[in-house]
Amino acid sequence: MKALRRFTVRAHLPERMAALDRLSINLRWSWDKPTQDLFATIDSELWKQVGRDPVALLGQVSPKRLDELAADEPFLHQLDELAAELDDYLSRPLWYQQQLEHGAELPNGIAYFSMEFGVAEVLPNYSGGLGILAGDHLKSASDLGLPVIAVGLLYRSGYFRQSLTADGWQHESYPSLDPQGLPLRLLTDSSGSPVLVDLAMPEDSELRARVWIAQVGRIPLLLLDSDIPENDHDLRGVTDRLYGGDQEHRIKQEILAGIGGVRAIRAFTEVENLASPEVFHMNEGHAGFLGVERIRELIDAGLDFDTALTVVRSSTVFTTHTPVPAGIDRFPVEMVKRYFGGPADERSREGHRSSDQSHESSRLLPGVSLDRIIWFGAEDDPSKFNMAHMGLRLAQRANGVSLLHGKVSRGMFNELWPGFDPGEVPIGSITNGVHAPTWAAPEWVELGRELIGNDDIDTLREPAVWEKLHEVDPGHMWWIRSQLRAKLVADVRARLRRSWLERGASEAELGWIATAFDPDVLTIGFARRVPTYKRLTLMLRDEERLEALLLDTDRPIQLIVAGKSHPADDGGKALIQQVVKFADRPEVRHRIAFLPDYDMSMARQLYYGCDVWLNNPLRPLEACGTSGMKSALNGGLNLSIRDGWWDEWYDGENGWEIPTADGLADEGRRDDIEATALYDLMEKSVAPKFYDRNEHGVPTRWVEMVRHTLIALGPKVLASRMVRDYTEKYYAPAAQSLRRTVEPGADGEPFGAARELAAYRERAAEAWPKIQITDVDSYGLPDTPLLGSEMTLTATVQLADLAPDEVSVQAVLGRVDASDVLVDPVTVPMQHTDTADGGNYVFTTTAPLPVAGPVGYTVRVLPHHPLLAGDNELGLVTLA
Structure with a gap:
C-alpha cells in the first residue's frame, strides 16, 4: 500500500559530530571534494545509494555507525578541520572585500532572480542551461565574496525524470520532493513561526508562500513554496513543477517569483538584520514583475509613479538569454489586466493617486492607471504582454550572454529604440562562464594544485597560472584523458543496463553491454535540451555514413547522446526516438547510445570523459552554450558551429569549426550541407589526429591541442571571470547610478535627483x-x-x-x-x-x-x- 504523505526524519547526531549538520546543510559541499570524501567515509555504499546526498545520508545512516564514528579520532580530526575551513571560507575577506578595501564603489547587496537554479543534483530546481548558469553564478559569487541574495521558486516535483519506453519514446515522471529532506531551512520569525509571503490574486483570493533557504556557500537562495495548508487547493499547486501547466499557471508562478520574491527579500533581511540589496538582477524576463513591486514600495513611501520608476530603473540589471522571439514569455494583455486590475488596494493612501484617473486603476499600484503597467510589456501585437520588453523597460542596464548574442539581441529588440541602428541599441554582453570546482574533474584539479604548489585554486582566475601547463609532460596529460574516458565508459555501461531493463529487456539479453563502448576509442559527446534548433538528429542526416564512421576498423568513433525534451514538445520527443531507434540497432549499439535522464551527475561524467564535444545548432540561435565550456575545462576539444561563446573564442587550435550555410532559405539543404561538413571533419581531421600516435602510444598533436585548449580557454570560461565582469560593468555602475538618483534635491527634499530626472524624461517626451x-x-x-x-x-x-x-x-x-x-x-x-x-x-x-x-x-x-x-x-x- 502507498503512504498518504512522505516526510524525512533526520538522525540525532552525537554532540561531538554536530558539525556534520552544518557541513550537510551548506551546499558548498557540492563543489568541495574533501567534504564529499568525508561523507563518503561514513558509509560508502549508502553514500552511493542516496545519490551522494549528505542530508539523505545522515537521515539513513544507522545510529550504531554514528556512535562508532564519534569515537574515531582520525574521522573527528578531519571533521573539525573541514568545519573550521568552512567557517573560514564564510568569514574571510575575498575578492569583493579586497576591492572595497582598495576604494571600489560597489553595491552593498545584489538581489539575483531566476526561475531555475542548478546548484546540485540533490536540489533538482533546474531544467537546463539557464538554471545551471544561475547555479554557477551563485557559487562563483560566493567564492568571490559578493553580497548576493538569490530568489527563485521551490518546485515540489522539480522538472521531470526521463525514461524511455520500449519503442524509444520519452516518458516523464514527477517524483515529489520533501523540503525537509533537502539541504534547506525554513525562514522563521522571532517566535519560530514560518514567515509567509502573501499576494492578492483575482476573485479576492490570496496566494501565500513559505520561504525555504538553500545556503550556497555565502549566498542565501530564497525559494518560495506555495504547497502549504494556508492556500486553497488550486493555489497550492502554483509551485508544483518547473515550466509546467498553461499560461494561467505560468503567470501565477512569475508573479510569485517577482512580486513575492521582493517581499521574501524584505522579510529575510529583516529577520537576519541585513541591509536591503541596492541592485536587482533579472536573469531573463520571468521575474520582471519584481520591478512593479519595487515601484509599489516607493509609491507607498510617498513617491509618484514616474519618480519611483526612475529609482527602480537606475538599480536594475536585465539579462536576456534567448536569441529568438519565440523563446520569450508572452501573456495575453487581458490576462495581465485581470491579475493587476480591479479594485484599488484598501491600504492605499489618497496622496498616492496620480493624475491619470480616467483609466482603470491597478490593484497593485492604487491610483496608477493599469495602462502604465501594460505599457511595460507592450509590443507590436497589442494583444500580447512581452516579459522581455518589460525587463528592458524596467532596467537601465541590459546584456546578452555572448558577444554574438549581444549583437543578435540588439537586432531583435531594435523596435524599442526606433531611429537607432541595431548596433546602438543599449544591450551589451557578458559571456557566460562555468564554475570550475563544480565541473573540473578531480584529476585536473589535483594537477592544478601540484602546479600551483598549494590548495588555493582561486588563483586559477589568473591566466599566468594556466601557462604552467606548458611544464606538464604530454604523456601525463594523455594518461589523465585516458583515465577519464575509461571511467566514462564504465558509467555509460551501467546507465545503458539500467535503461534497457527499464524498457523491458531481460538480463539474458544484455550480455553485449559488458563490452559496449571502448575506453580506447575516440569518444564524442552531444548532450543538451532538445528543442528543434539544437538539431539533435543532424548526425543522422546520412545514417550510412555515420555508421561507417562508428564502425571504421582503424579509426572508430563512439557517440554518447543525452537530453530531455519539454513534456509538451512531441516534435522534440520524436527526435529523441529517432536517435534511440538508430542506437538500438545491433550493428551499432556498442558505438552509440542515448542515455535517458540527463542531469548534473551524468553531465559531469560526460564533460570529464568525452574527447570531443559536439554542438551543431542553427546559427545564431544558441545564445551561449556553456556545455562546451565545461568540456574544454576538462581538456575536451569542441567540434561546433560558430555560435554562442564558440564564435568569439574559437582560434583554430582549440577544436574545429563546422562550416555553416547561414541564410540558406532551404532548411533541408542547409542541414545536408552542414551534416556533410560534420562527417568530413570527423573522418578527415578529428579521427586522424586522435589516432596518430608516437612510439609511446601518445597522440602528440592531439595532446598539444588539449594543452592549448586548457591554457587559452581555461581562464576565459570561468564563472568567476563572468561574475567579476558583471560586478565591474553592471553591478557597480547600477549601484553608483542608484546612489546619485536618490540624492536629495537642492531644497533637501528626499529623492530630489530622481524627481528631477523623472521631470526631465517627461519634458523630453513632450518636446x-x-x-x-x-x-x-x-x-x-x-x-x-x-x-x-x-x-x-x-x-x-x-x-x-x-x-x-x-x-x-x-x-x-x-x-x-x-x-x-x-x-x-x-x-x-x-x-x-x-x-x-x-x-x-x-x-x-x-x-x-x-x-x-x-x-x-x-x-x-x-x-x-x-x-x-x-x-x-x-x-x-x-x-x-
Whole structure:
C-alpha cells in the first residue's frame, strides 16, 4: 500500500559530530571534494545509494555507525578541520572585500532572480542551461565574496525524470520532493513561526508562500513554496513543477517569483538584520514583475509613479538569454489586466493617486492607471504582454550572454529604440562562464594544485597560472584523458543496463553491454535540451555514413547522446526516438547510445570523459552554450558551429569549426550541407589526429591541442571571470547610478535627483515631436578630399522647450553604401556655439574624414542628462 504523505526524519547526531549538520546543510559541499570524501567515509555504499546526498545520508545512516564514528579520532580530526575551513571560507575577506578595501564603489547587496537554479543534483530546481548558469553564478559569487541574495521558486516535483519506453519514446515522471529532506531551512520569525509571503490574486483570493533557504556557500537562495495548508487547493499547486501547466499557471508562478520574491527579500533581511540589496538582477524576463513591486514600495513611501520608476530603473540589471522571439514569455494583455486590475488596494493612501484617473486603476499600484503597467510589456501585437520588453523597460542596464548574442539581441529588440541602428541599441554582453570546482574533474584539479604548489585554486582566475601547463609532460596529460574516458565508459555501461531493463529487456539479453563502448576509442559527446534548433538528429542526416564512421576498423568513433525534451514538445520527443531507434540497432549499439535522464551527475561524467564535444545548432540561435565550456575545462576539444561563446573564442587550435550555410532559405539543404561538413571533419581531421600516435602510444598533436585548449580557454570560461565582469560593468555602475538618483534635491527634499530626472524624461517626451534640425552646412574641405581631411559641420536646431545642455547634438560620418545608408559610422559631438532667433540653436564641430571611398554624413539630436546611462537610453532621436 502507498503512504498518504512522505516526510524525512533526520538522525540525532552525537554532540561531538554536530558539525556534520552544518557541513550537510551548506551546499558548498557540492563543489568541495574533501567534504564529499568525508561523507563518503561514513558509509560508502549508502553514500552511493542516496545519490551522494549528505542530508539523505545522515537521515539513513544507522545510529550504531554514528556512535562508532564519534569515537574515531582520525574521522573527528578531519571533521573539525573541514568545519573550521568552512567557517573560514564564510568569514574571510575575498575578492569583493579586497576591492572595497582598495576604494571600489560597489553595491552593498545584489538581489539575483531566476526561475531555475542548478546548484546540485540533490536540489533538482533546474531544467537546463539557464538554471545551471544561475547555479554557477551563485557559487562563483560566493567564492568571490559578493553580497548576493538569490530568489527563485521551490518546485515540489522539480522538472521531470526521463525514461524511455520500449519503442524509444520519452516518458516523464514527477517524483515529489520533501523540503525537509533537502539541504534547506525554513525562514522563521522571532517566535519560530514560518514567515509567509502573501499576494492578492483575482476573485479576492490570496496566494501565500513559505520561504525555504538553500545556503550556497555565502549566498542565501530564497525559494518560495506555495504547497502549504494556508492556500486553497488550486493555489497550492502554483509551485508544483518547473515550466509546467498553461499560461494561467505560468503567470501565477512569475508573479510569485517577482512580486513575492521582493517581499521574501524584505522579510529575510529583516529577520537576519541585513541591509536591503541596492541592485536587482533579472536573469531573463520571468521575474520582471519584481520591478512593479519595487515601484509599489516607493509609491507607498510617498513617491509618484514616474519618480519611483526612475529609482527602480537606475538599480536594475536585465539579462536576456534567448536569441529568438519565440523563446520569450508572452501573456495575453487581458490576462495581465485581470491579475493587476480591479479594485484599488484598501491600504492605499489618497496622496498616492496620480493624475491619470480616467483609466482603470491597478490593484497593485492604487491610483496608477493599469495602462502604465501594460505599457511595460507592450509590443507590436497589442494583444500580447512581452516579459522581455518589460525587463528592458524596467532596467537601465541590459546584456546578452555572448558577444554574438549581444549583437543578435540588439537586432531583435531594435523596435524599442526606433531611429537607432541595431548596433546602438543599449544591450551589451557578458559571456557566460562555468564554475570550475563544480565541473573540473578531480584529476585536473589535483594537477592544478601540484602546479600551483598549494590548495588555493582561486588563483586559477589568473591566466599566468594556466601557462604552467606548458611544464606538464604530454604523456601525463594523455594518461589523465585516458583515465577519464575509461571511467566514462564504465558509467555509460551501467546507465545503458539500467535503461534497457527499464524498457523491458531481460538480463539474458544484455550480455553485449559488458563490452559496449571502448575506453580506447575516440569518444564524442552531444548532450543538451532538445528543442528543434539544437538539431539533435543532424548526425543522422546520412545514417550510412555515420555508421561507417562508428564502425571504421582503424579509426572508430563512439557517440554518447543525452537530453530531455519539454513534456509538451512531441516534435522534440520524436527526435529523441529517432536517435534511440538508430542506437538500438545491433550493428551499432556498442558505438552509440542515448542515455535517458540527463542531469548534473551524468553531465559531469560526460564533460570529464568525452574527447570531443559536439554542438551543431542553427546559427545564431544558441545564445551561449556553456556545455562546451565545461568540456574544454576538462581538456575536451569542441567540434561546433560558430555560435554562442564558440564564435568569439574559437582560434583554430582549440577544436574545429563546422562550416555553416547561414541564410540558406532551404532548411533541408542547409542541414545536408552542414551534416556533410560534420562527417568530413570527423573522418578527415578529428579521427586522424586522435589516432596518430608516437612510439609511446601518445597522440602528440592531439595532446598539444588539449594543452592549448586548457591554457587559452581555461581562464576565459570561468564563472568567476563572468561574475567579476558583471560586478565591474553592471553591478557597480547600477549601484553608483542608484546612489546619485536618490540624492536629495537642492531644497533637501528626499529623492530630489530622481524627481528631477523623472521631470526631465517627461519634458523630453513632450518636446521631442517638436524638435527639428532646420539647417545643416559643411565647409572647409579641399576640392579633392583626402583621408583625414577636416570638415566643419554646423547645424541649426529647434529645441522646443529644452535647453542646449539638455540634448546631445552629433555629427554622424562614415562610408555609405549604394543606397546612401551609413555603414559603421562614427559619431562626433557638436558644441553649442550660437543662439538664433525663435528658439533656434547653432551647433558646430570640426572632424577628420574617417574612411576613404564614398563618404556621407548626417546630424542627429538625442536627449542628454547626467543620470541617464547613455544618450540612447530613452530611445528618442531626431535625424536631419
